[in-house]
Amino acid sequence: MAELGKATQQELKDISSAFQVYGDFVSGCPYGSGHINDTYQVTYSVGGAQMHYLLQRINHHVFTQPANVQQNILRVTRHIADKLRAQGVKDISRHTLTLILTRDGEPVHHDVAGNWWRMYVFVEGAKTYDQIQSAHQAELVGEAFADFQNMVADLTQPRLHETIPHFHNTVKRYEALQAAIQKDAFNRAKDVKAEIAFVEARADTFGRLLERSAKGEIPERVTHNDTKLNNVMLDDETGKGICVIDLDTVMPGLALYDFGDMCRTATANAAEDEQDLSKVYSRMDMFEAIAKGYCRGAKFLVQAEKEELAFSARLITMTIGIRFLTDYLSGDTYFHIKRPGHNVDRTRTQLKMVQSMEEQAEQMEAIVKAALAE
Numbered sequence: 455m456a457e458l459g460k461a462t463q464q465e466l467k468d469i470s471s472a473f474q475v476y477g478d479f480v481s482g483c484p485y486g487s488g489h490i491n492d493t494y495q496v497t498y499s500v501g502g503a504q505m506h507y508l509l510q511r512i513n514h515h516v517f518t519q520p521a522n523v524q525q526n527i528l529r530v531t532r533h534i535a536d537k538l539r540a541q542g543v544k545d546i547s548r549h550t551l552t553l554i555l556t557r558d559g560e561p562v563h564h565d566v567a568g569n570w571w572r573m574y575v576f577v578e579g580a581k582t583y584d585q586i587q588s589a590h591q592a593e594l595v596g597e598a599f600a601d602f603q604n605m606v607a608d609l610t611q612p613r614l615h616e617t618i619p620h621f622h623n624t625v626k627r628y629e630a631l632q633a634a635i636q637k638d639a640f641n642r643a644k645d646v647k648a649e650i651a652f653v654e655a656r657a658d659t660f661g662r663l664l665e666r667s668a669k670g671e672i673p674e675r676v677t678h679n680d681t682k683l684n685n686v687m688l689d690d691e692t693g694k695g696i697c698v699i700d701l702d703t704v705m706p707g708l709a710l711y712d713f714g715d716m717c718r719t720a721t722a723n724a725a726e727d728e729q730d731l732s733k734v735y736s737r738m739d740m741f742e743a744i745a746k747g748y749c750r751g752a753k754f755l756v757q758a759e760k761e762e763l764a765f766s767a768r769l770i771t772m773t774i775g776i777r778f779l780t781d782y783l784s785g786d787t788y789f790h791i792k793r794p795g796h797n798v799d800r801t802r803t804q805l806k807m808v809q810s811m812e813e814q815a816e817q818m819e820a821i822v823k824a825a826l827a828e
């Protein structure tokens with residue numbers, strides 16, 4: 455798929471003027487470290503005050519129906535805002551994303567070049583972290599995502615759009631990997647033999663949650679589906695997880711995948727693309743803290759979900775590893791990369807995390823039990 459180039463100042467000015475913002479455009483700059491969309495912070499001078507906005511080009515190669523994504527996000531964010539208002543929460547636009555509509559009243563702007571853009575209120579005084587800083591922070595992250603699941607739990611009818619079908623279906627992700635290995639379009643399979651073997655050796659576990667879900671033991675819920683650490687904004691003063699962001703994949707799914715993805719990123723001792731694998735392992739102090747924070751908020755969990763919490767961390771980490779590996783073999787078309795081999799580095803950290811979690815599986819089960827008992 456074609457890489458979407460970076461927007462110029464003039465383009466950012468023109469595009470932001472399609473939205474209901476007032477005052478004078480000052481500047482725009484690339485923002486954040488997401489792998490999918492193109493994110494910009496734009497600054498306006500409004501009545502003499504500098505105001506920031508978050509402008510995003512939706513990756514329409516990944517989200518082929520951007521209008522559906524935006525319908526979901528509008529619904530989800532309004533639903534959360536209504537709940538917060540009813541609870542008397544102050545500063546609602548710091549506690550949920552708030553879309554700024556276009557001048558035509560639409561939640562998305564489709565430009566002449568065929569790109570899809572959205573604008574959000576910029577959440578000030580809070581930031582995202584690519585790596586966990588403390589166990590206390592991990593606990594707050596677990597709590598924030600559990601709160602999010604609680605808030606959207608009743609958004610069942612009509613069903614949200616499935617913005618990416620089978621998103622966390624590990625069996626299908628593995629099939630896609632096998633197809634990419636077969637094709638080996640870039641003659642890269644030879645570089646990742648050990649990684650492929652690691653994945654293949656565990657293939658019999660990939661259907662475990664899908665099977666329990668098909669049997670009705672694990673319920674479908676409304677879930678976030680991209681609960682990596684840098685998709686929650688933490689307040690600069692209190693450290694609390696105040697705003698869950700990156701809502702493109704909020705749709706029906708399994709709560710376990712959300713829990714697993716928090717553990718994948720927030721228990722990691724090193725960056726997702728760390729090249730020194732001796733630094734990469736899953737930290738049990740962080741796992742304990744996330745499990746505590748999440749279980750405190752997720753009182754809705756049924757028995758089968760409780761049984762699979764520790765396993766879900768391994769499974770989702772494996773799934774993301776499979777996706778990075780598939781993207782490497784297919785020529786790096788899905789995830790943004792900053793260097794050749796970036797997706798191999800990411801694959802290796804994920805597989806190392808899986809191995810680390812396997813080695814600590816018993817401890818993880820004990821931690822989950824204790825967290826559920828609190």
Ligand code: ADP
Nearest residue numbers: 486488489490491508574575576577582684700
């Ligand atoms: P991607 O899908 O590419 O990961 P995100 O929606 O997660 O894109 O945005 C990328 C980064 O931009 C986030 O990690 C966060 O740091 C920042 N960000 C996103 N939305 C906001 C917002 N409303 N206010 C302030 N920062 C934001």
Ligand code: GN1
Nearest residue numbers: 487488489490491680682685700774
């Ligand atoms: C992507 O958009 P971002 O960077 O928050 C990806 C996730 C992966 C993650 C790996 C829509 O998340 O599924 O887990 O990268 N998002 C999408 O870091 O594919």
Ligand code: MG
Nearest residue numbers: 488684685700
């Ligand atoms: Mg993100």
